[in-house]
Amino acid sequence: xxxxxxxxxxxxxxxxxxxxxxxxxxxxxxxxxxxxxxxxxxxxxxxxxxxxxxxxxxxxxxxxxxxxxxxxxxxxxxxxxxxxxxxxxxxxxxxxxxxxxxxxxxxxxxxxxxxxxxxxxxxxxxxxxxxxxx
Amino acid sequence: xxxxxxxxxxxxxxxxxxxxxxxxxxxxxxxxxxxxxxxxxxxxxxxxxxxxxxxxxxxxxxxxxxxxxxxxxxxxxxxxxxxxxxxxxxxxxxxxxxxxxxxxxxxxxxxxxxxxxxxxxxxxxxxxxxxxxx
DNA sequence: TTGCCATATCAACATATCTAGATATATTGA
DNA sequence: TCAATATATCTAGATATGTTGATATGGCAA
Numbered sequence: 001x002x003x004x005x006x007x008x009x010x011x012x013x014x015x016x017x018x019x020x021x022x023x024x025x026x027x028x029x030x031x032x033x034x035x036x037x038x039x040x041x042x043x044x045x046x047x048x049x050x051x052x053x054x055x056x057x058x059x060x061x062x063x064x065x066x067x068x069x070x071x072x073x074x075x076x077x078x079x080x081x082x083x084x085x086x087x088x089x090x091x092x093x094x095x096x097x098x099x100x101x102x103x104x105x106x107x108x109x110x111x112x113x114x115x116x117x118x119x120x121x122x123x124x125x126x127x128x129x130x131x132x133x134x
Numbered sequence: 135x136x137x138x139x140x141x142x143x144x145x146x147x148x149x150x151x152x153x154x155x156x157x158x159x160x161x162x163x164x165x166x167x168x169x170x171x172x173x174x175x176x177x178x179x180x181x182x183x184x185x186x187x188x189x190x191x192x193x194x195x196x197x198x199x200x201x202x203x204x205x206x207x208x209x210x211x212x213x214x215x216x217x218x219x220x221x222x223x224x225x226x227x228x229x230x231x232x233x234x235x236x237x238x239x240x241x242x243x244x245x246x247x248x249x250x251x252x253x254x255x256x257x258x259x260x261x262x263x264x265x266x267x268x
Numbered sequence: 269t270t271g272c273c274a275t276a277t278c279a280a281c282a283t284a285t286c287t288a289g290a291t292a293t294a295t296t297g298a
Numbered sequence: 299t300c301a302a303t304a305t306a307t308c309t310a311g312a313t314a315t316g317t318t319g320a321t322a323t324g325g326c327a328a
Contacts, residue, residue: 036180037177037178040174044171044172044178045315046167046168046171047316049167049170049171050164053251056254057254057257058256059259061264063275072317072318073275074275074277074278074318077275077276077277079316081276082315093324093325094263096273096325098274098275099261102253102258104258111248114245117186120192123191124236126235127233130195130233132228197305206289208287208305209287227294229304230294230295230304231305232305232306
């Protein structure tokens with residue numbers, strides 16, 4: 001880790017339920033949505049999805065990614081940084097080359113976030129004639 | 135549908151593989167990433183995630199959402215529109231009230247998009263000493 | 269050293285998105 | 299028909315994000 005900041009890690013965090021500064025449920029949920037939103041933001045660009053799909057086969061160095069994907073050098077670097085900061089990929093230096101690979105924990109977090117939003121079967125039907133105005 | 139445009143629907147689309155205008159695999163993949171990116175964009179805001187989680191219990195009218203969530207009227211309407219255009223919620227008018235509920239197909243599409251990105255077990259390890267420079 | 273190469277970062281600009289307030293539209297009830 | 303209400307849309311400004319070209323950094327080889 002050294003001096004790298006702002007990299008999401010998806011480690012489990014536990015709180016003592018009644019500790020003096022334990023955040024309440026609403027705050028926890030809000031913080032969760034912030035995290036999840038950041039994760040989905042990283043996934044919300046077709047170029048970044050292209051990069052992820054290229055990494056699916058295994059670790060790649062930037063030079064190979066650049067050959068495979070039509071992106072300028074600094075732009076590719078920018079998108080890789082975005083993915084890295086979101087916790088979706090990790091990087092490793094080998095000599096002068098940087099290698100990137102998928103970070104399964106990040107994808108799992110995204111997967112779980114969506115799974116958590118899926119409605120109960122009872123929740124997908126319209127509820128007609130519910131009085132609203134008062 | 136009438137004159138509603140730009141609403142994503144997630145119906146299966148099939149192509150004859152060798153038909154004269156059948157898009158090639160790369161184009162199909164690119165189009166898929168565009169769609170998926172739009173979907174993730176709709177999920178990339180904590181306010182919208184909050185809305186979705188409120189709809190998880192079942193259909194809600196806008197007035198109830200507005201009570202439950204601290205958002206100005208036009209802002210709530212904006213985010214609901216974003217979710218609707220992404221195919222994540224559907225709306226229904228009942229009298230003067232609009233009711234919104236989750237659209238399972240949209241959430242499923244997001245879920246599947248992430249599942250499709252998950253790496254093979256062999257792809258998550260660094261591959262050291264791969265020659266790169268040439 | 270020195271120079272080269274791979275990649276990251278910076279600075280400037282273009283574009284997209286979010287937000288708030290004002291206004292428009294649709295529906296109901298008087 | 300009119301007024302009231304719920305929600306959507308519009309407008310303008312603020313902020314965030316993406317893109318490009320230039321420059322910096324870190325490692326290697328001569």
